[in-house]
Amino acid sequence: MESTQSPGAEGPPAAPPAAATPDDPPGARFLAGRTALVTGAASGIGRACAVALAEAGAAVYVVDIAADAAKEVAAEIGGTCCVTDLADPAAVDALPDDADIVVNNAGLQHIAPVHEFPPERFALIQRVMVEAPFRILRRTLPHMYAGGWGRVVNISSVHGLRASPYKSAYVVAKHALEGLSKTVALEAAPHGVTSNCINPGYVRTPLVEDQIATQAVAHGIPEADVVTRVMLERTAIKRLIEPVEVAAAALWFCSPHTGYITGASLPLDGGWTAH
Numbered sequence: 001m002e003s004t005q006s007p008g009a010e011g012p013p014a015a016p017p018a019a020a021t022p023d024d025p026p027g028a029r030f031l032a033g034r035t036a037l038v039t040g041a042a043s044g045i046g047r048a049c050a051v052a053l054a055e056a057g058a059a060v061y062v063v064d065i066a067a068d069a070a071k072e073v074a075a076e077i078g079g080t081c082c083v084t085d086l087a088d089p090a091a092v093d094a095l096p097d098d099a100d101i102v103v104n105n106a107g108l109q110h111i112a113p114v115h116e117f118p119p120e121r122f123a124l125i126q127r128v129m130v131e132a133p134f135r136i137l138r139r140t141l142p143h144m145y146a147g148g149w150g151r152v153v154n155i156s157s158v159h160g161l162r163a164s165p166y167k168s169a170y171v172v173a174k175h176a177l178e179g180l181s182k183t184v185a186l187e188a189a190p191h192g193v194t195s196n197c198i199n200p201g202y203v204r205t206p207l208v209e210d211q212i213a214t215q216a217v218a219h220g221i222p223e224a225d226v227v228t229r230v231m232l233e234r235t236a237i238k239r240l241i242e243p244v245e246v247a248a249a250a251l252w253f254c255s256p257h258t259g260y261i262t263g264a265s266l267p268l269d270g271g272w273t274a275h
């Protein structure tokens with residue numbers, strides 16, 4: 001996670017977004033001509049967002065530290081691979097600055113009570129999940145302002161709205177991302193740029209699968225019980241969400257009739273925050 005790799009884009013977007021074909025449903029490629037930058041796009045929710053945006057016609061920068069997986073996603077969608085460690089500020093500042101759409105998605109988790117939480121792990125999580133989104137936006141917003149159109153989609157979490165035990169760094173980072181999103185919404189509104197958060201509950205991705213063993217230890221319960229007794233305990237809908245369902249919401253924020261929605265946080269949490 002903390003290894004450094006070559007930052008920046010490997011060349012310009014491979015191919016311009018394809019024009020609509022007669023087989024496309026009306027409006028299907030509504031992002032043709034737009035450029036999107038998606039962080040953490042090699043896996044899980046980020047990968048699903050990159051695929052959805054590309055299918056809608058956007059040229060996508062696939063940003064991730066996982067080089068092989070990022071290259072695979074970029075090849076699959078005709079995007080541009082940017083192998084970047086988002087914990088490295090210089091690498092983040094070398095990313096392309098010409099995106100019309102930014103999806104701040106990359107994230108990581110560490111589970112431990114506050115009194116045992118490693119400070120260096122806390123700092124790493126803030127760098128990747130708060131400082132990197134800030135650095136990306138401070139460099140891409142001028143391009144969006146110049147074009148009079150832009151969409152910022154921040155993949156927050158229910159943990160941007162609620163806390164859970166043992167996740168201090170993650171809860172702090174997601175609450176900070178909510179603040180960044182709302183501040184950008186206010187500053188960017190006169191320029192045709194919106195900024196919103198999506199707040200999923202537990203999504204079926206490697207990040208969640210990796211948590212099952214550590215949550216079992218932290219809560220002192222068998223691994224088999226973690227999904228039902230911990231993860232789904234507070235949701236009314238008793239299943240995990242799929243990454244494509246989160247990507248559909250991200251795409252919707254970029255669609256033609258959502259320009260009045262800004263500074264919002266959209267829970268995709270199966271009723272968790274209805275409590």
Ligand code: NAD
Nearest residue numbers: 040043044045065085086087105106107157202203205207
């Ligand atoms: P994931 O582990 O499948 O993917 C995260 C991606 O981020 C990986 O490809 C990883 O390589 C990348 N990444 C991590 N650290 C990086 C770094 N330093 N530099 C560059 N890339 C880095 O996780 P996911 O579940 O798809 O999570 C994506 C986002 O969604 C995260 O912000 C997470 O907090 C949020 N989220 C996830 C869930 C869930 O239940 N899975 C719920 C709510 C919110």
